[in-house]
Amino acid sequence: MRYPPGYKEKKHTELLKISGSLMKKNGFAATGVDTLMHAAGMTSGAFYSHFASKTDLLKTLVTSELTASQTLWTSNPHDTAEDWLDFELERYLSIQHVLQPEAGCLLPSLSAEIARADLSVRERYEQELLKGHAILTQRLGDENLAWAFICQLAGSILIARTLPTEELQRMVIHASKLLLRNALAS
Amino acid sequence: MRYPPGYKEKKHTELLKISGSLMKKNGFAATGVDTLMHAAGMTSGAFYSHFASKTDLLKTLVTSELTASQTLWTSNPHDTAEDWLDFELERYLSIQHVLQPEAGCLLPSLSAEIARADLSVRERYEQELLKGHAILTQRLGDENLAWAFICQLAGSILIARTLPTEELQRMVIHASKLLLRNALAS
DNA sequence: GTCTATAGGCTGATAGAC
DNA sequence: GTCTATCAGCCTATAGAC
Numbered sequence: 001m002r003y004p005p006g007y008k009e010k011k012h013t014e015l016l017k018i019s020g021s022l023m024k025k026n027g028f029a030a031t032g033v034d035t036l037m038h039a040a041g042m043t044s045g046a047f048y049s050h051f052a053s054k055t056d057l058l059k060t061l062v063t064s065e066l067t068a069s070q071t072l073w074t075s076n077p078h079d080t081a082e083d084w085l086d087f088e089l090e091r092y093l094s095i096q097h098v099l100q101p102e103a104g105c106l107l108p109s110l111s112a113e114i115a116r117a118d119l120s121v122r123e124r125y126e127q128e129l130l131k132g133h134a135i136l137t138q139r140l141g142d143e144n145l146a147w148a149f150i151c152q153l154a155g156s157i158l159i160a161r162t163l164p165t166e167e168l169q170r171m172v173i174h175a176s177k178l179l180l181r182n183a184l185a186s
Numbered sequence: 187m188r189y190p191p192g193y194k195e196k197k198h199t200e201l202l203k204i205s206g207s208l209m210k211k212n213g214f215a216a217t218g219v220d221t222l223m224h225a226a227g228m229t230s231g232a233f234y235s236h237f238a239s240k241t242d243l244l245k246t247l248v249t250s251e252l253t254a255s256q257t258l259w260t261s262n263p264h265d266t267a268e269d270w271l272d273f274e275l276e277r278y279l280s281i282q283h284v285l286q287p288e289a290g291c292l293l294p295s296l297s298a299e300i301a302r303a304d305l306s307v308r309e310r311y312e313q314e315l316l317k318g319h320a321i322l323t324q325r326l327g328d329e330n331l332a333w334a335f336i337c338q339l340a341g342s343i344l345i346a347r348t349l350p351t352e353e354l355q356r357m358v359i360h361a362s363k364l365l366l367r368n369a370l371a372s
Numbered sequence: 373g374t375c376t377a378t379a380g381g382c383t384g385a386t387a388g389a390c
Numbered sequence: 391g392t393c394t395a396t397c398a399g400c401c402t403a404t405a406g407a408c
Contacts, residue, residue, distance in 0.1 A: 220384090
C-alpha cells in the first residue's frame with residue numbers, strides 16, 4: 001500500500017496532538033504505546049516509524065507542547081503590561097484549566113515525570129522554559145518575578161487538581177490570583 | 187516461624203518509610219510492589235498482609251507523609267509569625283529539598299499522580315491538606331494567602347527539579363522566596 | 373508507512389507451604 | 391507473617407509481510 005506525500009508528517013503531527021492530550025490527562029508512565037496508537041487509529045508497531053523510543057516521544061512532546069503554550073501567550077490581544085497579564089491570569093487560573101488537563105498546560109501535568117526523565121529531556125525542557133521565562137520577563141520587567149509567576153501558576157493548577165471538590169479548587173485558584181495581582185501592584 | 191508481638195506494626199511503619207522515599211523519588215506508578223518489598227528486605231507476597239492493594243498503600247502514604255510534614259511545621263522553634271515563616275521558607279525552599287525528593291515533601295513529587303487517583307485517595311489528601319492550610323492560616327492571618335503559599339512552595343520545588351543545572355534551580359527557589367517575603371510584607 | 377505477530381520483561385495480585 | 395510459585399495482563403521494542 002502506498003501513502004501520499006506528506007502523509008507521514010500529517011500523522012506525526014496528529015500523534016503529537018493525541019499523545020499530548022493522553023499523557024497530560026493520564027500521565028506519561030501510565031500511557032502505553034499501544035493505548036496511544038489505538039487512540040490514533042493505528043497499531044503499536046507503527047509508533048517506531050515516528051519515534052525512536054517512548055523517551056523520544058516525551059522529548060518531542062516537550063517542544064511541541066511548550067511551543068504551543070508560547071504561541072498562546074503571544075496571541076494575547078492586549079498591549080499594556082497590566083491588561084496582558086490580567087488576560088493570562090484569567091485564562092491560566094481558570095476552573096476549565098483545572099478540570100481539563102488534556103487541553104491545558106504541560107507544566108502542572110508532567111513536570112514531576114520530566115524531573116525524573118533523562119538529561120536530554122530536561123535540557124529540551126529547559127530550552128523551552130527559558131523562552132517562556134523571557135516572554136514573561138519582558139512583560140513583568142523582572143526576571144525573579146517571572147520565575148515566581150511560572151511556579152505559582154503551575155503549582156496552583158497542580159494543587160487544585162488534587163482536591164476532590166470544585167469549591168476548594170475555585171478557592172485555590174482565586175487565592176493564587178490575589179497573590180499574583182498583589183505582586184504586580186507592588 | 188513465629189514473630190514477636192509488635193513485629194507487624196514495626197514492619198508496617200518501616201514499609202511506609204521506605205515506600206515514601208521510593209515513590210517520592212521515582213514516582214508512584216513507576217515503583218513496583220516487588221521493587222519496594224525487596225528494598226525492605228522482603229518479597230512481594232508479604233506486601234498484601236500489610237496493604238489491601240497498591241492504591242491502599244498510596245492512601246496510607248498520603249496520611250503518614252503529610253502528618254510528618256505537619257509535625258515538622260509544628261516543631262518550628264520560632265514564636266513570632268515573621269520568624270516562624272522565615273524559618274519555614276528557608277527549610278522548604280532549599281537546594282537540598284530540590285536535590286533530595288526522597289527526603290522531602292510529598293506535594294511536589296506526587297501531586298500529579300494523586301490528582302489522577304481514586305476519589306478515596308483525594309479525600310484523604312484533602313483532609314490532611316486542610317490541616318496544613320489551617321496551620322499556615324493561623325501564622326499568616328489570611329486563608330487566601332495560605333493557599334497561595336502552599337501552591338508557590340510546591341510549584342517552586344516541582345519546577346526547580348525539572349531544570350538540568352543547579353544554577354537555574356537556585357534562581358527559581360530564590361525568586362520564589364522573594365515573592366513570598368514580599369507578600370508577607372504587604 | 374502500517375500491519376500482524378512476537379519477544380522478553382515487568383506489573384499487580386493470589387494460593388498454599390512453612 | 392513471610393515465603394515461593396504462579397497467574398493473566400500489560401509494557402517497550404523488534405522482525406518481517408504487505
